[in-house]
Amino acid sequence: MLVHTAILDVKYREVDPKIWLIYSPLSIFLYFNLDSLNLFIYLYSFFAVLAVFLGFYVVSFMGGADLFAILILSLANAKVSPLFFGHFSELGMEPLIVVLYSSVLIVLAGITNFFSNFKYTKGMPLTTRLTISFTAKRMRVDQFLKSKFLFPLTEIDDEGKESLRLGFSVEEDDSVWREKYSKLVTEGKLEPSKIIWVAWGVPVLAFILLGYLISLVVGLPIS
DSSP states (O other): OOOHHHHHHHHHHHOOOHHHHHHGGGGHHHHGGGGGGHHHHHHHHHHHHHHHHHHHTTSSSSSSHHHHHHHHHHHHOOHHHHHHHHIIIIIIIIIHHHHHHEEEHHHHHHHHHHHHHHHGGTSSSSHHHHHHHEEEEEHHHHHTTOOOEEEEEEEEEEEEEEEEEEEETTTOHHHHHHHHHHHHHHSSSSSTTEEEEEEEOOOHHHHHHHHHHHHHHOOOOOO
């Protein structure tokens, strides 16, 4: 399931809801794990993960596909037996461990991005510098027009006036931004060589897949 949907997420940044209906029967595996689970630990892990993903979905930081994925995964893989540090994974903390590793990978990607871009944010307020350095990168307008799944944080209106935002909504369509900026270039209101800040639409399902694979090898490394 995760391999299939992660590929779709990377290629298209969306997953047809019908696909989740196809995979939803996997949730029945929870029944076979109930006897060996610590229900308190599992329910805590399940609802904590669900609350976080639901919250991110409500504020448009995350798409519905990510919510469906973690819901089905949490039910179908309530417990696993990793090669190392498997105690909590076997008790039912697997959903939380997957999200933990997925989050660590996303943060590491952000830190790498931070060190590449912080020097270019000089003159911005500190909060803006930190946010932009962590989540965005610089790109020429003509490169942006040839890209996919990038969203401009440097906003340029119809008069060519510029402003900087700190994020974008998952409901936005990247093609709309490319069309708008292409029109501005054609009208001579925007130079193709101008450097703008853009943010990547993160394929969260790919990071969930990687987090899950790690959790099969290493559980929660605490005693």
